[in-house]
Amino acid sequence: MENKVTPRTLQGFVELLPADQLAFEDMKGKIENVYKRFGFVPLDTPTLEYSEVLLAKAGGETEKQIYRFTHHDTDVSLRFDLTVPLARYVAQHFPDLSFPFKRYQISKSFRGERPQKGRFREFYQCDIDVIGSDTLDLCYDAEMTAAINTVFTEFNIGDFVIRINNRKILTGFFGSLGLGDITADVMRTIDKMPKIGAEKTQEELTKLGVGAEALARINEFTSVKGTNAEKIAALRSLCTDGTFNIGVDELESVIKTAYALGVPEKNLEIDLSIVRGLDYYTGTVYETFIVGHENFGSVCSGGRYDDLAGFYTDKKLPGVGASIGLSRLFAQLRENGIIEAAKRTTAEVLILPTGSDRFAFTAKIADCLRNAGIATDVYWSDRSLKAKFKYADRAGVRFVAVIGESEEAEGKMSLRRMDGGEQVSVTAEEAIEIIRK
């Protein structure tokens, strides 16, 4: 016996068995359909790019995680997200694009982080962004929340809430406190508040050197409660800073347009503790949580930025985007039994010919069903009927059609619903009608 290589995959690189893969594709397909329905065009950038280009902006932790290597004297890297390639694409192809440019990309990205539960080294991101040339209307921010709302509604995985804020409110408010150098640290502490609680936040803020008066105002700010309308009203009386007030106006406008776009009030909630990354976002920011599973973390995040591609071009390219980390979300949903993976086949009907001379008639039936758009599998192998039904059972197929000698003589099949329906003797045309129902 020759030596065998052990078949195995790299740590942190996931591949799924058929049932899970089908459930994954179902979610991916829903996302893609919604993105298209909102008028986003597909984009498919290269997996590999010049390191110089991909890392123009990166640094710190991100840069350490990059899959970077030299191929024929060229320094190349695997993409680590879909935003940098988008920035490069828009800067490179600017004259050939229409603006606002609405694109979606559903692709794998790569980060060599320490593998841990729910963290992958290769993972799907499902991004939408709208990029304006010079300016971009605020309605696009609202459209993002509507797209997210539609995706998570169609997932049908229970209640969810999009928590929305505006960075101008934060920079305006915290800037007005006169905190100087510690402003950024204070905002980072506020960002952690949902995790660490109000008391610990208070402690940390005091430790940072926040004075009593500022602390009182921060308390007032983080205590804003009520409906979205009540929060907006409370904010209006809280601060006179110009940037702050622009932020409140933007937030109010985005929320109103989102409602008009069909986002239910219960799915969109102002949350002043949402900060997101400190450098990038400049206006609207949002995170999405599954109610009862807040421990998953945000399952869809994004926001508004002023300068998409400053590392590549002098053109002003403001944008707004959202990203679903599908690999991670899928793993969380499966682990918690929130979605099922019941089917192992794309087929709706499985044809089981009996005997070995049914092939011509069976082939005609299969062709008929497929021409009618019905996904059809045929078990061609000459095995026992028991083996055939075992294959049908494991596949989780909805219908099985048995074709034996008597069926062929009548030009029919014996069609059986696998979820316990009766067996009927039908022609291909009749079968098509039953299966379509």
Place this chain on the structure above:
Amino acid sequence: MENKVTPRTLQGFVELLPADQLAFEDMKGKIENVYKRFGFVPLDTPTLEYSEVLLAKAGGETEKQIYRFTHHDTDVSLRFDLTVPLARYVAQHFPDLSFPFKRYQISKSFRGERPQKGRFREFYQCDIDVIGSDTLDLCYDAEMTAAINTVFTEFNIGDFVIRINNRKILTGFFGSLGLGDITADVMRTIDKMPKIGAEKTQEELTKLGVGAEALARINEFTSVKGTNAEKIAALRSLCTDGTFNIGVDELESVIKTAYALGVPEKNLEIDLSIVRGLDYYTGTVYETFIVGHENFGSVCSGGRYDDLAGFYTDKKLPGVGASIGLSRLFAQLRENGIIEAAKRTTAEVLILPTGSDRFAFTAKIADCLRNAGIATDVYWSDRSLKAKFKYADRAGVRFVAVIGESEEAEGKMSLRRMDGGEQVSVTAEEAIEIIRK
């Protein structure tokens, strides 16, 4: 001004502008739909694997082209095809799979070959394979040709022909000539015949040392002409070798089942010069050509193999597969004007609100259309009507809906067909009906 990084992509790595990307996605979607309709399940293996695993079988030219590097002391490579990962997957997950295992994979592969026209370093492959455990019925070979036939019919890019052969015919026939060591060289020469012509082939065979009698029999073999049935009949009287005759039986059976599965006779032609790679295939082999564009080369190839995963497992895993090199095919079709790329948007209708206070009503209309499954884009930006119509024109959208003051007052929109139809004043419900038609 700070220094900018020039936005650019690696040589041989393609990315498309929106119109081309949409045309590409359209083809990719058609392939995927057909694969599903034939009951294949999706598979999505990692882009990156252990080099030891991916290169278990590779060698020579392939190995030189691999993107291989070391990441944190691990020797890894980007996949260079989808067959090796399939072999690894089936060997690794054998106990969890049902056989015959029918999978499709539509993914990018990577080869660092010298970039040239129509050759890419990153390219899409669209593969289907059926893997049996121990045995695999010949009907699956026929089903491959039926799936290929459906894909190329739905592409609607003109006539095509699947040229089919059986390796047992070749090994049986050439083995029976008593050519000894030069048998493989003789077969390689025959493989080149369609390119180099009959005369040059004769010359090369003589140079190899093929004697007069063998030459006469080779001539007889390569001169077999006529319909598929006539070719089968001619072959039957040509050689008494056992393997040869099994090959003829298999070929005849595959063709008959293919016809029954709906493959028209004109799309499936026995071609005894089809050889494919010498080591891998053991039975049915096929290549697909677009009539009038034979210079594209084969646009979909594959065949039957006895031993998918011998480098990983002792299990006998025979299979049959087909692969479409979509990146290359798409480039060829576009360059030759065989397919168009007219649309720049996924949207069927573009809403153009006029004035700046139409947002709430516009949003409601957009939500209505999207809920009806109609892909809808809204031009939210506050620009001139001219700028708005320019955007609509470039997008290639079918319908434009203008919403101005009077439309809002009536609760309607002015819907216009962009291909020159009249403009009508309609409600959202009426618009849905018109657009669906």
